[in-house]
Amino acid sequence: MTVDGEVRSETDPPAAPPPPVPAPVSRATVLAYATVAVLLASWVLFGWLVQQQGLVDSLGEGLGAAFTLLLIVSVVGSVRQHRRD
Numbered sequence: 001m002t003v004d005g006e007v008r009s010e011t012d013p014p015a016a017p018p019p020p021v022p023a024p025v026s027r028a029t030v031l032a033y034a035t036v037a038v039l040l041a042s043w044v045l046f047g048w049l050v051q052q053q054g055l056v057d058s059l060g061e062g063l064g065a066a067f068t069l070l071l072i073v074s075v076v077g078s079v080r081q082h083r084r085d
Contacts, residue, residue, distance in 0.1 A: 040066055
């Protein structure tokens, strides 16, 4: 059998479509991510060095804040996606 100039047997599966190309990330998004990363690192250092908390406590506090922000971004993204559909 000939498909688009290719000779293929009847048992060959159809060719898979190419994977989608991801959308480029805007500069504002990269700047926001960098700002959040700097603020979280500053929060950890502030708790560790200024407030004299333990390093593990400060890291836990920073990771908790980071996961909370990720959860908020996830919920907002799913709400926006649901409104588009």
